[in-house]
Amino acid sequence: MKFLMILLLSSLCFSQNIFKIEPYVIFSKNNISYLAFELNAPSLVRVKLSSKVRQSIINLKNRFEEKKFYKLKVGKLKCDRIYDFEVKVEDSKYHKMEVISHPCDEAQSLKFLFITDTQSIKSNPRLGYSRHRNIAKAVMDKLEDQDVNFAVHAGDVVSKGGNSEHWLKFFDLARMYLEKLPMIAALGNHDYHGELEEGNPQNFNKYLRAKPDSLLGNVYLSFPQVDLLVHNTNYEHLSEKEIQEQFKWIERKCLKAKLVSKKVILVSHHPAFSSTFGHITKDTKYIRKKLLPIIEKSGNIPLVLSGHVHTYERSEKDGIVYLNGGSSGGIMNPSRYKNKYSKFLVRFKPTYSLIEVNDKFINIETFDKKNELVEEHKINF
Numbered sequence: 336m337k338f339l340m341i342l343l344l345s346s347l348c349f350s351q352n353i354f355k356i357e358p359y360v361i362f363s364k365n366n367i368s369y370l371a372f373e374l375n376a377p378s379l380v381r382v383k384l385s386s387k388v389r390q391s392i393i394n395l396k397n398r399f400e401e402k403k404f405y406k407l408k409v410g411k412l413k414c415d416r417i418y419d420f421e422v423k424v425e426d427s428k429y430h431k432m433e434v435i436s437h438p439c440d441e442a443q444s445l446k447f448l449f450i451t452d453t454q455s456i457k458s459n460p461r462l463g464y465s466r467h468r469n470i471a472k473a474v475m476d477k478l479e480d481q482d483v484n485f486a487v488h489a490g491d492v493v494s495k496g497g498n499s500e501h502w503l504k505f506f507d508l509a510r511m512y513l514e515k516l517p518m519i520a521a522l523g524n525h526d527y528h529g530e531l532e533e534g535n536p537q538n539f540n541k542y543l544r545a546k547p548d549s550l551l552g553n554v555y556l557s558f559p560q561v562d563l564l565v566h567n568t569n570y571e572h573l574s575e576k577e578i579q580e581q582f583k584w585i586e587r588k589c590l591k592a593k594l595v596s597k598k599v600i601l602v603s604h605h606p607a608f609s610s611t612f613g614h615i616t617k618d619t620k621y622i623r624k625k626l627l628p629i630i631e632k633s634g635n636i637p638l639v640l641s642g643h644v645h646t647y648e649r650s651e652k653d654g655i656v657y658l659n660g661g662s663s664g665g666i667m668n669p670s671r672y673k674n675k676y677s678k679f680l681v682r683f684k685p686t687y688s689l690i691e692v693n694d695k696f697i698n699i700e701t702f703d704k705k706n707e708l709v710e711e712h713k714i715n716f
């Protein structure tokens with residue numbers, strides 16, 4: 336028994352010594368996935384993947400160059416599969432992830448974690464991080480008995496995008512769910528903060544985007560059950576031409592989905608509606624004026640996910656649900672504005688949601704840090 340304990344502890348210390356950021360998987364455009372991790376010291380690595388072709392390409396490419404940060408293209412995660420990712424650093428094997436891909440059949444449910452604003456609080460970082468820690472633990476417990484396919488983050492992953500320490504802290508806590516779930520994140524305003532070049536979220540792109548992804552920050556993912564359009568609502572960092580380009584992209588992708596009778600879920604950082612003062616900022620006004628007509632005209636967007644305002648709220652307008660995730664780290668905002676589309680609101684409570692989608696409905700379950708149900712809402716098609 337004593338020997339077993341020593342063995343377990345030494346393997347834990349070993350992994351902490353090697354990895355600055357433990358392996359995680361991100362979704363890039365068209366569902367192409369990347370396995371990423373950061374080492375404490377430059378080392379050669381080898382990976383073991385279920386795709387032997389991809390494995391050989393990666394291992395051949397990384398045979399001679401010792402690096403600290405790795406972002407390795409592992410390809411499209413095909414439906415109805417379980418993927419194992421094994422990393423070998425120098426001579427030591429490190430087995431990390433087992434990912435359940437999505438179901439092939441559109442009648443079978445796809446399930447994803449919806450989380451947002453894991454950033455901390457400027458005046459009280461410890462409080463912010465403890466909120467994220469509590470939510471991450473609750474998600475980890477939930478993942479013990481539920482098959483969840485991936486995680487969607489609505490942005491403000493960190494408080495100061497340009498500060499590498501903030502990213503390390505995020506991954507240190509998020510590994511509780513990232514060790515099982517590939518993630519796609521929208522760009523939040525804080526993810527731009529403190530970067531060397533204003534408007535260029537270098538760390539966000541380093542950790543959460545891949546080379547082929549659009550520099551505008553938008554990503555398209557497609558599953559048999561639904562399409563996901565992650566787009567960038569940080570309009571102050573985009574030119575008018577880029578904003579229009581993104582709007583046209585949303586229109587095109589929605590039309591493409593409509594032709595095969597598919598629904599689309601939109602994900603962005605800033606919301607359209609809120610009972611907080613976030614409702615009357617420049618970004619949200621712009622969304623209501625310019626993006627809302629596109630959403631309403633599409634006819635196949637039943638759900639819009641966002642964050643930013645740090646208050647869990649479900650609004651509904653013309654049959655479309657607008658869900659603001661409760662902050663998992665940022666400061667809680669008071670709700671003093673009268674949002675006429677509000678249907679459900681929770682004040683001062685960090686939350687996360689599990690969203691189930693199939694060809695008949697979307698079901699949203701929202702939980703607090705104790706995994707007590709805060710709200711359940713079903714959208715029937």
Ligand SMILES: [Fe+2]
Nearest residue numbers: 491523524643
């Ligand atoms: Fe924000």
